[in-house]
Amino acid sequence: SEFDGPLMRTEVPGPKSRELTKQLGQIQNVIAVNFFCNYEASRGNYLVDVDGNRMLDVYTQIASIPIGENASICILWRRYNHPALVKVMTDSHNLSAFINRPALGVLPPDNLPEKLNAGLLSVAPRGMSRVQTMACGSCSNENAYKAMFIWYRNQQRGHTDPSPEELKSSVINQSPGCPDLSILSFMGGFHGRTLGCLATTHTKAIQKVDVPSFDWPIAPFPKLQYPLEEFKRENAQEEARCLEQVEDLIEKWGKKSRPVAGIVIEPIQAEGGDNHASFDFYRKLREIARKHGCAFHVDEVQTGGGATGRFWAHEHWGLDDPADIVSFSKKMLTGGYYHKEDFLPDKPFRIFNTWLGDQTKNLFLTEVLKVIKRERLLEEVKRSGKVMLHGLYELQARYPHLLSKARGLGTFCAIDVRDETTRNNLIFKARNKGVVLGGCGERSIRFRPALVFKEHHAHLFLNIFNEALAEM
Amino acid sequence: SEFDGPLMRTEVPGPKSRELTKQLGQIQNVIAVNFFCNYEASRGNYLVDVDGNRMLDVYTQIASIPIGENASICILWRRYNHPALVKVMTDSHNLSAFINRPALGVLPPDNLPEKLNAGLLSVAPRGMSRVQTMACGSCSNENAYKAMFIWYRNQQRGHTDPSPEELKSSVINQSPGCPDLSILSFMGGFHGRTLGCLATTHTKAIQKVDVPSFDWPIAPFPKLQYPLEEFKRENAQEEARCLEQVEDLIEKWGKKSRPVAGIVIEPIQAEGGDNHASFDFYRKLREIARKHGCAFHVDEVQTGGGATGRFWAHEHWGLDDPADIVSFSKKMLTGGYYHKEDFLPDKPFRIFNTWLGDQTKNLFLTEVLKVIKRERLLEEVKRSGKVMLHGLYELQARYPHLLSKARGLGTFCAIDVRDETTRNNLIFKARNKGVVLGGCGERSIRFRPALVFKEHHAHLFLNIFNEALAEM
């Protein structure tokens, strides 16, 4: 069962973490390493490091753990008295999926349709019955872009058969086979680090500098004032400005013969600093995409999987047809994207790679989704999210010189700190008091607990965070 | 233990495969699906499908299974009397790695340095003590390209600190921050399907058409006559022609201000049709790269892991310093790349993503490498490779109207068939006789058995292949 609270034995990183960091430094760049973990000893919302420090985890492996450190085992073992996830692995039928990684596109395992139906498709966004599995957020988005480019060219041609000239020129990277199409993205957006994704990522320079890119349009993302309800008029003006720019850019890129095949956007810009926009903004953006014949791609790699209080963050928008493509990874364990029928290429090997995901992740996801439903974890998220956000409002009222712009949906919350150095110091201080946090944007802290983070964890977190703030 | 030979009950795909294909067709494009597999029933060199057909596997999930279908369990259980791979998974210490997927770059597990040393680094190419794990062949190559771009700009600048102007312009995809650097690749090369990789892939048009690309130089790959030993003079001329073109292209792209930061090449062009070049060609190419200040990247995604009779195919070249970067995936279970010290960025988050691979794949790889060593599987590969190639020579002498250009290193063999339709028919016919094969290039068949493919399997394969040919 879970622990009662943090328990700190050393500074973090402690001596063992520092020693291991030195060892790993012989092999890899270790500047980003926070500390080494003892995952075996970790449980639920608590991450235990190699020095025996037990910390409340409000970062969850960069927002990628759905139901807590070892939580799956823990919950299932205790609550339902059967270790379902351990069973997933030791069941001889599944065991083979761990040891033989099938090439899902050519030699799928017998249970693939069943597991996709019980897993990914059981939580498909409204109106989407197609899903393409991938292995991480980057290949999910790269392939989603390819699907949009193919779709766009099919529209332009009026049919799905590239001409001999297109086929021939494509092999040597030339037009018309490799057309000058573009994807419109937003300043502050993050969609991955492979070259295609990176051309739509605009967060930190160090992620992009020295790497060749594409001449694709970049629209401003609304810079809103928080709390959103208090600045409705100002925010609506700012959003109108950005939407106008979007239309201008689509026209401009069309004129310079690099038409916008698709628009990609996050429901909350996560890496970029937890930047929100109103649901109305997204509804209007969707209409602009439709009007100009651009595909609309919602990147839910970080927001998807329940942390906002709905399974998909874009469900908050209240649109029947919010997207052509919805990509995911992280908490979903497997990468991939849902898509409309039109985005399914009619020829093989256009969207393809050796593995096309990992069946073992589908198996785990199916179990995780069962837990989310049985435990009504989205309800928990709404409750603990309320405690979190309310608490953050209180803290920013108490420390106005340090904190501002508390914001969030569900437990997907963030707050701004005075400046980058202060933000980083605050994260270190909180960590030494037993809370693992991560930054985002220039001076924000993002809160990314697992779905098993309950109201009392939120209170615990707020108390410790308050202590850290008091010492600043 | 393993089966004695193929056993066919239905046509392939049989009724159950066809039914499952229909089901999966509701969710995904299934044109590339061959048949559905029962991985639990599969063993060693035999793949069993859902209709109970048992086939000799000479394709191994697109060359990605190192020691056979379920072989690891099977071998270890029987031979060493301890199910090491099952233990890998059920050991409570490892179990947590399956359930908590750590963000290896920020919160690594305690056993990461140990497992990297016992695994990937124990088979590092000579002179390389650094490895960056990734999750698939595409992110391995994408990040290898980024490492080469960063290295190249560092050389140009004379230091590793981008200017404020570079940093600022990079965020909006513009130069100087996003420089017009290029990667030189070869016609017929395959390096992946994400946008950066795809710009260096030049195999089939359908993999590239409609996707925007980069203006990067593409050199001709030598079109050699086989067997290589019999056409030494002609082949040397052809290789000299290609090398001259490489130098011309480097100069030409330098002049148009898109300098070549790196050259990427496979030791055998696999997807492109199993095109070989002489070891001398590769030695000279390496020197050209050095002379022009370009990084040299050997892509061993398909050739690495032992199938050529050496652990890395490029070890055949007999060079002390063959490469700056060696990328891998497939048989290595984890993706990644080895690199020289200079290709390690000195700042964090330049080469980074959420997971940076998958620790569970490192755990399996460590066990697989133990089996390869204990069982001396590379010796087996050399022996069965000889039987294979010799047998293919005999078959092409017997069916000169059908077959030509038998070629191979170890069991990494291929043969050309008269034309594409005949090739595809031959693959179907062989499959219905109980051998799973895959094509590559326009009219080649590639043979990609696992490392546990022994001489008697090679004889068995040759007999069945002969029967199929006789019926053509």
Ligand code: FES
């Ligand atoms: S690009 Fe996604 S796993 Fe490699």
